Amino acid sequence: MFAYPHTLLGHEFLATDNLTKALSCFRNALKVDSRHYNSWYGIGMVYYKQEKYKLAEIHFSQALKINRNNAVLCCHIGIVQQARRCYNQALSTLGKAVEMDPNNSLCRFRRASVLICLKRYQEALEELTQLERMVPKESGIYFLKGQIYKKLGQAHLSLTNLSWAMELDPRGGSNSQLKELFEQQYGEQMQVLEDASDEDAQGPEEN
Numbered sequence: 001m002f003a004y005p006h007t008l009l010g011h012e013f014l015a016t017d018n019l020t021k022a023l024s025c026f027r028n029a030l031k032v033d034s035r036h037y038n039s040w041y042g043i044g045m046v047y048y049k050q051e052k053y054k055l056a057e058i059h060f061s062q063a064l065k066i067n068r069n070n071a072v073l074c075c076h077i078g079i080v081q082q083a084r085r086c087y088n089q090a091l092s093t094l095g096k097a098v099e100m101d102p103n104n105s106l107c108r109f110r111r112a113s114v115l116i117c118l119k120r121y122q123e124a125l126e127e128l129t130q131l132e133r134m135v136p137k138e139s140g141i142y143f144l145k146g147q148i149y150k151k152l153g154q155a156h157l158s159l160t161n162l163s164w165a166m167e168l169d170p171r172g173g174s175n176s177q178l179k180e181l182f183e184q185q186y187g188e189q190m191q192v193l194e195d196a197s198d199e200d201a202q203g204p205e206e207n
Contacts, residue, residue, distance in 0.1 A: 003033035010042045019046050037066040041073060044080075053080045071101035078110055087117045105135050112144065121148050139169035 010025030023046045029039040044059035057080045064073040074097035081090035094111040101107065108131045115124035125148055132141050146162035149155075 003029040003036040003039060006032065007036060007039045007042060010039065014042060014045055014049075017049065019049060022046055035066050037063040037070075037073070040066065041076070044076065048076075048080060048083075051083075053083045056080045057084075069100055071097045071104050071107055074100060075104065075107045075110060078107075078114070082110070082114050082117065085117075087114055090114045091118070103134065105131060105138070108134070109140070116144070116148065121152055124148055137168055139165040141165075142168065 006025045006029035010022045010029065013019070013022035013025060023043060026039040026042040026046070029036050029042075033039075040059050040063035044056045044063065047053070047056035047059060057077055060073055060077045060080065064070060064077065067073060074093060078090045078093035078097060081087075081093055091111065091114045094107055094114060097104065097107040098111060108127055112124045112127040112131065115121075115127060125145060128141050128145050128148075131138070132145075135141070142161040142165035146158045146160075146165060149158035149161060
């Protein structure tokens with residue numbers, strides 16, 4: 001009996017948002033092999049989709065204990081920490097993920113988004129500029145840069161970057177290299193930026 005078939009089926013259910021069946025499959029996999037990190041990750045994704053972010057973090061962390069050099073797992077811990085508004089903690093975690101894999105564009109994009117939440121706009125721009133060199137045709141980078149320049153009162157640079165984003169991907173991320181991320185985050189990032197202009201990044205550092 002192997003854990004892999006259960007995990008594979010769990011991820012298929014996860015992809016179709018059948019979260020109850022996905023959770024059952026991942027748990028069955030762990031009964032066979034408690035160190036099957038992909039199953040811990042899968043359970044974390046179920047909880048993330050259910051917006052149970054603390055539980056998601058616990059399971060992602062368990063997966064990382066088993067596979068310690070996995071930048072994707074570390075990145076997902078940072079993602080749920082950001083969702084919990086633990087911005088400084090998320091920034092530290094995502095920094096570790098980038099150290100593990102400096103060429104991971106998802107980790108760098110997420111780090112930039114956390115810097116935006118912290119209103120550290122110049123640092124976010126530096127991160128996005130570096131990311132731009134890695135994936136120059138990624139529309140979401142220019143989208144975020146345009147929003148940042150808007151907050152900094154630099155209207156010309158804002159419009160320029162937003163125009164580039166629209167030209168690169170007029171369908172709003174449907175063919176982007178970070179497709180899954182942008183499908184989930186376009187609206188979220190706009191709201192984060194709007195909130196940042198109206199309040200001083202309120203919210204608990206820990207939930």
